[in-house]
Amino acid sequence: GENVEQHPSTLSVQEGDSAVIKCTYSDSASNYFPWYKQELGKGPQLIIDIRSNVGEKKDQRIAVTLNKTAKHFSLHITETQPEDSAVYFCAGSTGGGADGLTFGKGTHLIIQP
């Protein structure tokens, strides 16, 4: 089955700097890659996703890039703010149902004032 590796497990950046979280996947058939943000005491929430026919997608301060050849994808957050502090999960899917969605183990992003 699919295996999704996520790095780093913890990332601390100064407010205003950029943050990058990286994920690799094992199944070359994977074609959908969502990112979820989990704030303390809450459930994960989808923040951005990308499909395998697209190399990059942006939404205001966040962007996701996908390199199908290398089988890795990354989340980029620019001009970080205190409210960006959270745990971020990447995931990969080969399609079909949501039972085919495999999550990474998460990155705890800490924004230092």
Place this chain on the structure above:
Amino acid sequence: NAGVTQTPKFQVLKTGQSMTLQCAQDMNHNSMYWYRQDPGMGLRLIYYSASEGTTDKGEVPNGYNVSRLNKREFSLRLESAAPSQTSVYFCASSEAWGANSPLHFGNGTRLTVT
């Protein structure tokens, strides 16, 4: 519009006790899911219901049962709780059955089994 509501928020059980975690969604979604979240393990799928009237096992179903009571409600039952089931449990729903359909999560139930 509350989204996905889970009850209870916290629960402590003794080994061998049983309990049911409740989940309801008000978004008229077809598919519902139960995940568990453990430190350093990410989110793992326990059971899912692709549509009303169907349920299937996910990655880690042992020790659990589920019931899709109606389109809105999907419950998770622990018949004989074990310490290994200490975890945070999340219910989620999606509009359609498909990996590309975004998951909407509840705020979780934190379960401790002593």
